[in-house]
Amino acid sequence: MTPAVRVQDLDVTLDGTHVLRGVDLAASTGEWVNIIGPNGAGKTTLLRALLGLVAFDGEIAIDGLSDRRRSARARKVAYVPQTPVIPPGMLVADYVLLGRTPHRGVFAAETANDRRIAAGVLSRLDLGGFGERTVQSLSGGERQRAVMARALAQQADVLLLDEPTTALDLGHQQDVLELIDALRRERGLTVIATLHDLTLAARYGDRIAILARGRVAETGPPADVLTVQNIAEHFGASVRIVDDPEGPVIVPTTAASAQNGDQP
Amino acid sequence: MSDSQPNGGPHVVLEASGLRPRSLAAGLAAAAVAVVAGLTIGPVDIAAHRVALQLLDGLPGLTIDSGLSDAHAAIVEQIRLPRVALGLLVGATLSVSGATYQGAFRNPLADPYLLGIAAGAGLGATIAITSNLGDGAGVFDAVPLAAFAGALISVTVSYVAGHLGGRSTASLILAGIAVASFLTACQTYVLQANSDAFRQIFAWILGRIATSGWSEPALMLPYFVVTVAVVLRYRRALDVLAVGDEEAAALGLEPRRIRLVVVLAASLGAAAAVSVSGLIGFVGIIVPHTVRLAFGSSNRLVLPLSVLFGGAFMVLADLAARTALAPAELPIGVVTAFLGAPFFVLVLRTSRREIW
Ligand SMILES: Nc1ncnc2c1ncn2[C@@H]1O[C@H](COP(=O)(O)OP(=O)(O)O)[C@@H](O)[C@H]1O
Ligand SMILES: [Mg+2]
Secondary structure, eight states, X not given: OOOSEEEEEEEEXXXXXXXXXXXXXXXXXXXEXXXXXXXXXXXXXXXXXXXXXXXXXEEEEETTOOOOSHHHHHHHEEXXXXXXXXXXXXXXXXXXXXXXXXXXXXXXXXXXXXXXXXXXXXXXXXXXXXXXXXXXXXXXXXXXXXXXXXXXXXXXXXXXXXXXXXXXXXXXXXXXXXXXXXXXXXXXOEEEEEOSOHHHHXXXXXXEEEEETTEEEEEEOHHHHOOHHHHHHHHOOOEEEEEETTEEEEEEOOHHHHHHTOOO | OXXXXXTSSBOOOXXXXXXXXXXXXXXXXXXXXXXXXXXXXXXXXXXXXXXXXXXXXXXXXXXXXXXXXXXXXXXXXXXXXXXXXXHXXXXXXXXXXXXXXXXXXXXXXXXXXXXXXXXXXXXXXXXXXXXXXOXXXXXXSHHHHHHHHHHHHHHHHHHHHHHHHOSSHHHHXXXXXXXXXXXXXXXXXXXXXXXXXHHHHHHHHHOOOOOSTTHXXXXXXXXXXXXXXXXXXXXXXXXXXXXXXXXXXXXXXXXXXXXHHHHHHHHHHHXXXXXXXXXXXXXXXXXXXXXXXXXXXXXXXXXXXXHHHHHHHHXXXXXXXXXXXXXSOOOHHHHHHHHHHHHHHHHHHHOOOOOO
């Protein structure tokens, strides 16, 4: 089976900085791959390369995409950016409908179907009554969900999420991740996400890739990748890993406890 | 779910922003009021209903006696009507160009002169006037032609220089500022060497809606049509550009190509307006922002309503310019700022809408 997304030997240089070096990554259809790594590791750059937003060497293949036009790619790949631009004065309804742009074409009006899809994702993201508000007027968490709604309205096969939960409270973090999980079961959505919360990354991902200094350092199931040694090496963090039936829980340890030697 | 419909989907009404019949009616009404005022008010007052009958009489296949004397009929048809038409065209073009620049550059302070149109036109006109190529009267005089050429050259240079400097809209704006400063310096130099032409050049810069028959509106019309047609076609694309080039590209657009097309269309119209009427400031900023404050920020309504309200505003400003100190005429640039600025502050104070 061809994977939904396959990246081979990807090199990206930005303004003379070699940001990604020989990255290999694949996600099969319906799979959820989380990319973790310290700040500046190149996670955002990898997603931007997948979107065709930066020049690269190497190969990126999106299953079913041969058309090189941007609109064709946007029907296949949707994106939740790490720091979305908030358009001044734009209503939430219009903002979510932007997700339908690759389907309707630049010059055409949105159809009743577009409006129905946008209304559907808004209500699934708890934003049902917010259509007439401006995006600016939303709280941080509501904004993040509005951005998510726009990406889901795109109805693409591949969803790229760049730290989609950082502004959300615990309940909404779960809601958003559960919704994405449900959609991938319903529709075979392929998800590639960057997450800073390693416990959440273990809970919701099939596979985790550690990106460090522009390379994929480790990749595999959460329990194999999230080891004390890997986290110490790539994040410079000292943690304890607690086994839980639903997956590993990553607990930061203090310097004092590390000296007391309560690590196994 | 209690609110689910028999067909299963959640029942949520979701409306996109757009030009509602009520806002369109408001814009048409404003334009109509301005036209009627522009045709009836002046040194001789002419009753509005007679003006209307006279205009109907002018339509092919209709013969109606308006009851106007030949002299009054001539005032309406040969003096006031072309002037009102030119005011509509120039005001609409400058306003819609300003709205386009603001959307394309995602900058509330952008106006049609951002990429050096004003400075380029000013230099062109100054060179034409100081070389005694023309006196600024008449459409095919050298002054408007030189102004038009100067405006288009400066936009082109700004665009090329801005894209050499980088890919951001900021680099394009900075290139426009550099080009404008350079051309203004050139203009000052030419002026210094020809100080006797100072008054004439200053009068040209302050702008006017002056017509000699139908030649000015006829010249302006094709540019107005091209600008409005292109820019309105891209109104939805401009809404997508509001999320920035990167996200717009991720939504399947080619932001730089779209920006090039709409900015060139807006610049063409603005250059034509400037060459016919001089540098009329402020319209390209206050009209679009007033529309946003009153009706909303989507380009789907801002662009068409800027056409209507921009035209109306210019006709009324011209009416004030020719009646306030009659028989003398005020420069129209003075009137647009003098009336427009307090009005705009009032709108800013009373609107609760967030626009930028
Ligand atoms: N336009 C750019 N020019 C130069 N360096 C860049 C540019 N964008 C990102 N970088 C650098 O690339 C590295 C990776 O950035 P990024 O992909 O945003 O990391 P992450 O998302 O993992 O935090 C960082 O060191 C960053 O400073
Ligand atoms: Mg990042």
